[in-house]
Amino acid sequence: MAGHDSTTRKLGKLLGVASLGLGAPMLIKPERVSQAAGVDDSASSVPVIRMVGVRELGHAAGLLLGSSRWAWTRVAGDAMDLAVLGRAARERDGNRRKRALLAAAAVLGITTLDAYTALRTRRAKTGTKSADALRLQASVTISQDPETVYRFWRDLSHLPTFMYHLQSVEVMDERLSHWVANAPLRKQVEWDAEITADVASERLAWRSADGSDIPNSGEVRFAPAPGNRGTEVRVQLEYQPPGGRAGKVVAKLLGEEPEQQIRDDLRRLKQVLETGEVVLSDGSPAGTAARQQLKQRPAQPLPTTDKS
Amino acid sequence: MRANCWMGTKKVEVLEVPDPKILSSQDAIIKVTSTAICGSDLHLYDGYMPTMKRGDVIGHEFMGEVVEVGSGVRRVAVGDRVVVPFPIACGACWACERGLVSVCENSNPNAGMAEKVLGHSPCGIFGYSHMLGGYAGGQAEYVRVPFADVGPLKIEDDLPDEQVLFLSDILPTGYMGAELCDIKPGDVVAVWGAGPVGQFAMASAYLLGAEKVIAIDRFDYRLDIAATTGAMPLNYEHTNVLEELKELTAGRGPDACIDAVGMEGHHSSTALHTYDKVKQTTRLETERPHALREAILACRNGGTVSVIGVYGGMLDKFPMGAVVNRSLTIKAGQCHVHRYMRPLLDRIRNGEIDPSFVITHRMSLDEAPEGFDIFVNKEDSCNKIVLTP
Numbered sequence: 001m002a003g004h005d006s007t008t009r010k011l012g013k014l015l016g017v018a019s020l021g022l023g024a025p026m027l028i029k030p031e032r033v034s035q036a037a038g039v040d041d042s043a044s045s046v047p048v049i050r051m052v053g054v055r056e057l058g059h060a061a062g063l064l065l066g067s068s069r070w071a072w073t074r075v076a077g078d079a080m081d082l083a084v085l086g087r088a089a090r091e092r093d094g095n096r097r098k099r100a101l102l103a104a105a106a107v108l109g110i111t112t113l114d115a116y117t118a119l120r121t122r123r124a125k126t127g128t129k130s131a132d133a134l135r136l137q138a139s140v141t142i143s144q145d146p147e148t149v150y151r152f153w154r155d156l157s158h159l160p161t162f163m164y165h166l167q168s169v170e171v172m173d174e175r176l177s178h179w180v181a182n183a184p185l186r187k188q189v190e191w192d193a194e195i196t197a198d199v200a201s202e203r204l205a206w207r208s209a210d211g212s213d214i215p216n217s218g219e220v221r222f223a224p225a226p227g228n229r230g231t232e233v234r235v236q237l238e239y240q241p242p243g244g245r246a247g248k249v250v251a252k253l254l255g256e257e258p259e260q261q262i263r264d265d266l267r268r269l270k271q272v273l274e275t276g277e278v279v280l281s282d283g284s285p286a287g288t289a290a291r292q293q294l295k296q297r298p299a300q301p302l303p304t305t306d307k308s
Numbered sequence: 309m310r311a312n313c314w315m316g317t318k319k320v321e322v323l324e325v326p327d328p329k330i331l332s333s334q335d336a337i338i339k340v341t342s343t344a345i346c347g348s349d350l351h352l353y354d355g356y357m358p359t360m361k362r363g364d365v366i367g368h369e370f371m372g373e374v375v376e377v378g379s380g381v382r383r384v385a386v387g388d389r390v391v392v393p394f395p396i397a398c399g400a401c402w403a404c405e406r407g408l409v410s411v412c413e414n415s416n417p418n419a420g421m422a423e424k425v426l427g428h429s430p431c432g433i434f435g436y437s438h439m440l441g442g443y444a445g446g447q448a449e450y451v452r453v454p455f456a457d458v459g460p461l462k463i464e465d466d467l468p469d470e471q472v473l474f475l476s477d478i479l480p481t482g483y484m485g486a487e488l489c490d491i492k493p494g495d496v497v498a499v500w501g502a503g504p505v506g507q508f509a510m511a512s513a514y515l516l517g518a519e520k521v522i523a524i525d526r527f528d529y530r531l532d533i534a535a536t537t538g539a540m541p542l543n544y545e546h547t548n549v550l551e552e553l554k555e556l557t558a559g560r561g562p563d564a565c566i567d568a569v570g571m572e573g574h575h576s577s578t579a580l581h582t583y584d585k586v587k588q589t590t591r592l593e594t595e596r597p598h599a600l601r602e603a604i605l606a607c608r609n610g611g612t613v614s615v616i617g618v619y620g621g622m623l624d625k626f627p628m629g630a631v632v633n634r635s636l637t638i639k640a641g642q643c644h645v646h647r648y649m650r651p652l653l654d655r656i657r658n659g660e661i662d663p664s665f666v667i668t669h670r671m672s673l674d675e676a677p678e679g680f681d682i683f684v685n686k687e688d689s690c691n692k693i694v695l696t697p
Contacts, residue, residue, distance in 0.1 A: 143402050229402055260420060271414045274400040276380070279454065280331045281432060283361070283442015284417040296418070296438045298363030299445070300313070301328035301452065 004068050004121055011117040012068025018110065019060035019074065026053025038099030039088050052081065071118040078111035134239040136258050140266035143230040144273050146201040146222040152273060153204060153220060162268035162278065164286075165261070179208075189213055215240045233269070235262060310697065311365040311448035312676040317355030318684075320677050325365065328444060328452035333380035336456030338392060342469040343370040343446045345676070345693045346477060347503050348618045350684050351571055352436070356588065357620055359421060359439040366435040367447030368394035369476040371469060374460075375450070383457040390460035392453055393645035394477045396432040396443060399458035410642035415454065416441045425621055430642060446476075447676055449697045461649045470664040470694060471656055474508070479663045480648035482508025482568070483515075485616035488639040489564030491516045498522040498553055498562035498606060500599035501617060502534040502541070504666040504692045506568035509616065511537040511661055513566075522556065524549055524599075526574060529689040536665060545576050553606045561608035569599035570617025587624070595623035604630050604638075615640035669693040 004012070026033050030049040034040040055077055062070030082104060089100040142149055152158055156177045160166040167180040167188065174195070181189045191212035197205035197219070207217040218237045225232045268287060271279045278287040283296040311325045328337055346369050351357045371391040374384050384390060396416075397409035404412050412431035416422060419429035421439040432454075435445015444451065453460060463472050482505045489497060497513040499506045502525035510521045514537065523534035524542045531541035542552055553562055571588075575581040575598040584596040603613050604627045613636055631638065655661050668691040671679050679693045 141402075143400065143405070264420065267419060270401075271398075275334070275398045275414050275455070277332050277334070279398070279414055279417050279432075281417050281442045281454075282328075282365075282444040282452075283438045285331065287417050296359075296361055296442050298313075298361045298365075299435065299438065299442045300311070300363055300365050301326045301444055302331075303326045304329060 008068050008117065008120040011113070011120065012063050012071060015068075015071055015074060015114060015117055016060050016063030019056045019063060023053045023056025023060060026050065026056060036099060037085065037088070037103040038092060038096035041092075041096065042088075048084070052077075067121070068117060069121045071114050071121060074114040075111065075118050078107055078114055081107045082111065134258065135236065136238075136262045137234070137236045138259065138262040138266050139232060139234040140263075140270050141225050141230060141232050142270045142273050146224055146231045149231045149233060149273060150201045150204070150222050152269075153222075154198070156206075162272055163265045164268070177206075191216075233266060235266065237262065309449035310673060311444070312367060312673065312695075313362075314352055314360055314364045314366050315362055318353060320353065320366070320680050322674050322676055323363075325363075325444075325448075328450050330376060330378045331452065332454060333378040334455050334457065335378040336374050336381055336384055336453045336460065337376040338370070338372040338390065338451045338453050338460070339375045340370050340372040340446060340449055340451060340697050341389075342372070342473045343367050343448075343673070343695050343697070344473060344476075344478075345369075345447070345679055345683055345695065347505060348436075348570070349680070351618055351620070353680050353684055354572065356571060357437050358425065359418075359437045361438055361442075364435065364438075364442075365444040365448050367445035368434040368436055369473065369478065370434075370446030370451060371463075371473050371476060372451075374456075377456060381456045384460055384462060388460075389463045391463060391472050391475045391649070392434070392446065392451070393459045393461070393475075393480075393649060394433055394436075395459075395642060395645055396434065396441065396454055397458055397646060398455055404458070407644055407647040409644045409646045418442055433642075447673065447695060449673070459646060461653065463653075465657065467656065468664075470667060471662060472653065473694065474504075474663040474666070475645075475649050475652055475656075477643065477645065478505045478666075479508050479652055479661075480645045481505050481616055481643040482510075483512040483648055483652060484641065484643045485509040485566045485568060485614050486512035486516050486518075488614040488616075488641070489513070489516075489566065489612050491518050491564065493517055494519045495563040496520045496522070496557050496560075497564045497566065498524060498603070499534075499539070499566045499568055500524045500573075500603055501568035501570075502527070502530040502539075503568065505616065506566070507534050507537060507666055507691075508663065509566050509568050510534055510539040513564075514538055515655070515660065520556075522553065522562065526576070527686055530691060533666065533691055549602060550606055557608070561606050561611065563608055564612045564614060565603035565607045567600045567603050567613065567615045567617045571595040571597070571619050573598035573600075573617075593622050593624050595619050595621070597623040597626070601625065601627055604636060607634075607636055610635045612637045612639060616643070618642075666692040667694055671695055673697040 026049050030046045033049050034045040039045040059074050085100055085104040089097050156169045157171050159169050165181050167182050170178040177193050179191050179193055192209040193206050196207050203221050205219040208215050216239045221234045223232045268278050280287050282299045285302055309327050310322055313321055313323045315321050352360055374386050374388045395410040397404050397412040398414040401413040410431050415432040416429050418438055418441055422429035432441025432443055434443050486509050495518050497518045499509050502523045510523055513521045521539040522542055523531055523539040524544055525531050526545045535541050573596045587593045588596050607613050673695045676695055682688050682690045683693055
C-alpha cells in the first residue's frame with residue numbers, strides 16, 4: 001500500500017485535532033459561536049452551526065482514524081462555510097458585518113492549510129502510480145562479477161530456477177517474453193512482458209504488456225561490490241493490480257510475506273551463481289522458501305518412491 | 309535405515325527411516341562406520357535449542373565410507389574412507405573463500421529462520437535444528453553429505469576410526485578455541501569446561517606453546533582426564549575460582565580464558581544458578597552463561613576471552629563493564645572445521661596428539677538413547693560416547 005510521507009500524516013492528524021476543537025464548541029455552545037460570527041440575529045443560525053459542528057466531528061474522525069486524504073472533506077466544508085459567511089457579511093453592516101468578515105478570514109486561513117494538506121496527499125500518491133500497487137525490493141551480494149550476474153539474468157528463461165512463483169519464462173525476441181506463473185488453486189497466470197531498459201552489466205527493467213491480468217514491472221541493478229566482493233544486486237518489483245481481486249491473487253501468488261519471498265529468490269540466485277544449484281536439505285527439500293520454513297518436514301531423508 | 313531421532317525434550321529414539329538419496333549433483337552418501345554424541349547434542353536433548361522438530365535425525369560427528377556420489381563430485385569416490393566436518397559449506401562464497409566455513413552464505417536453506425534469531429545466518433549443520441538447515445544428521449547408518457568435494461577429508465592410511473573421528477568437530481573446535489587465544493610464550497590459559505572439547509582445547513593450548521593450562525569443572529573424573537593433557541585441575545564446587553586464578557597468576561589473571569561450556573553452565577552458588585535456570589526455563593534468556601561471566605571477570609587486563617561453547621540466542625547480566633574498562637578481546641565462533649582438519653590429521657599421524665584419550669564409552673547405534681541418558685546425567689564417569697551402527 002502506498003502511504004503518505006510523515007509530514008502529510010502529521011498535518012492530517014493536526015487538522016483532525018483542529019476539527020475536534022472547532023466542532024466541540026459548535027455543538028456545546030452554538031449561541032456563543034453564533035455571536036462571535038455576528039449571525040446571532042438569525043433564528044436559523046444555531047441549528048446551522050450545530051450541523052456544521054457535526055460535520056467538523058466527521059472531519060475529525062476521518063482524519064484521526066483514517067488517512068490524511070480526509071483533508072479533502074475539510075476543503076469542501078471550508079468552501080461551504082466561506083459561502084455562508086460571505087453571504088452573512090453582505091447582508092449585514094456595522095459590528096456584525098465586521099465579526100462575520102473576521103470569521104471568514106479565520107476560515108480562509110485554515111482553508112489554506114486544508115488545501116495544502118489535501119494536495120500533499122495527491123502528490124505522495126502520484127509517486128507510486130496507484131494506491132494499491134505492491135512494491136517490493138530486496139538485495140543480495142553475489143561473488144561473481146556484474147557481467148556474469150547480468151548475463152545470467154538477461155536470459156530471462158533462467159528466472160524460474162530461482163524465482164519459485166514462476167513456472168516458465170519464454171524468450172520471444174530481444175525485447176519480448178512470455179511469463180507463466182503458478183497461481184493459487186492450481187491455476188496459472190500468464191502475461192507478455194517487454195524489456196524497457198537494458199544497460200549491459202548495470203541495469204535491466206521490464207514491464208508487462210498492456211492489458212495483462214496482473215500489470216507488473218521490475219528492475220534489477222548490478223553494481224560492483226566494494227572490496228572486490230562481487231556484485232551487489234538490487235531488485236525492485238511492482239505489481240499494480242487494477243482491481244481488488246487481482247490484488248488478492250498477487251498477494252497469494254507471492255505468499256504472505258512477499259518481501260521475504262523476494263529475498264528468498266535472491267538467496268537462491270546467489271546459490272545458483274556461486275555453487276551451481278539451489279541448496280536442498282531434508283527439512284527444506286525444495287530449497288529456500290519462506291512458506292516452507294514455516295512448515296518444515298522433519299530432518300529425515302525423503303521417503304523413496306523409486307530406487308532406480 | 310536405522311537412525312537416532314529427536315522425539316522431544318529428553319527423548320531420543322532409534323527408528324527405521326528412509327535411506328538418504330542423492331538430491332544434488334554435488335552430494336555423496338556416506339555409510340557411517342563411527343559416530344559420536346557431542347556435548348552440544350545435549351542442548352538439543354534438553355530442549356534448549358529452538359526450531360527442533362519431532363523426528364529429526366541428529367548427530368554431527370561422523371565418518372564412514374562413500375557409497376554413492378552425485379554426477380558433479382570429483383574429489384571423493386565410492387569406496388573412499390572419509391571424516392565429515394559438521395559445518396556444511398559450499399566452498400564458493402565469500403566466507404568459504406576466506407576459510408570462514410561455519411558462516412558459509414549458501415549452505416543454510418532456512419537462512420530466513422536463523423536471521424530472525426541471529427541477525428544473519430550461519431552455515432547449515434548436520435542434525436542440528438531447522439534454523440541451521442534442517443539437515444538429517446550422522447547418528448544413522450547412512451548420511452547424505454552435500455558439497456562432497458568441499459567437506460569430507462579422505463583418510464588414506466590405516467589410522468583407526470577412534471583416532472580420526474573427532475576431526476569432524478571436537479578436536480578442531482578445541483584447537484580453534486586455543487588458537488583464538490593467540491598464545492605467546494609464558495601465557496597462562498584457563499579453560500572452563502573439562503569435557504572433551506575443553507580437554508582438546510587444553511591439549512591444543514600446550515601444543516601452541518602455553519606455559520600453564522588450568523582446567524575448571526565440577527566433575528573430578530573429567531578433571532582427571534584433563535590432567536592427562538598436563539592441565540592443572542580446579543573444581544569450582546570446592547574452591548573460589550576467581551580467587552584461585554588470581555593466586556595462581558600472582559594477581560594478573562590468566563592471559564587467555566576459554567569458555568568451553570556454553571548455554572547450559574552450572575554455578576556453585578545455588579541462588580545464581582537458579583536465577584538463570586528460571587529465566588532459561590521461562591525463555592526469558594536462552595543461556596545460562598556462568599562460565600562466560602566468570603571467564604571475563606577472571607581474564608587479565610588486555611587479555612583474550614575465547615568462546616567456543618555453544619550459545620543459541622540471548623543472555624543477560626553480561627559483564628560488559630569489565631570488557632570495556634579492562635581492554636578485553638572476545639573472540640568466538642562455531643569452528644571453521646575444514647581449515648583445521650588436514651593440519652590436525654598430520655599432528656595425529658606424527659603422534660603429537662591421540663584424540664582417542666577422551667573416549668570412555670563405546671556403544672552400538674541402537675543404544676543411543678541409553679547413551680544420551682548416562683551422558684546428560686554424567687553417570688558412569690561418562691566423558692565421550694562413540695556409537696557404531
